[in-house]
Amino acid sequence: MSIAGAIGRGLGLPVTSLPPQDAVGHFGFVGGIFAMDVPASSDLTRKRLDWHPAEQGLIADLDEGHYFGA
Numbered sequence: 001m002s003i004a005g006a007i008g009r010g011l012g013l014p015v016t017s018l019p020p021q022d023a024v025g026h027f028g029f030v031g032g033i034f035a036m037d038v039p040a041s042s043d044l045t046r047k048r049l050d051w052h053p054a055e056q057g058l059i060a061d062l063d064e065g066h067y068f069g070a
Helices: 002-011 020-034 043-049 058-063
Strands: none
Touching: 002 058
16 A cells, blocks of 8 residues: 555545455456466566666655645
8 A cells, every 4th residue: 555655645535555456346347357476576677677776655745745746
C-alpha cells in the first residue's frame, strides 16, 4: 500500500486497504488483476544492463509532489 499511500497523499485523497478476496466485488472484473500477488524486482535489469540506480526511490519521488501540481 506504500505506492497507493504516496499517491493518495499527493492528491489529498484517503487510501484504505482492501482484502484481496473483496477486490472483484469492489472494482469489478479488473479487481482480479488488482488482487494478484505479483512481486517484482529490478535484479534482472540491474544484472543485464549493469544498472546501478543512484537517485531516490519511487515513494520519496512521489512524496516530492512533482506529479501532483496544478
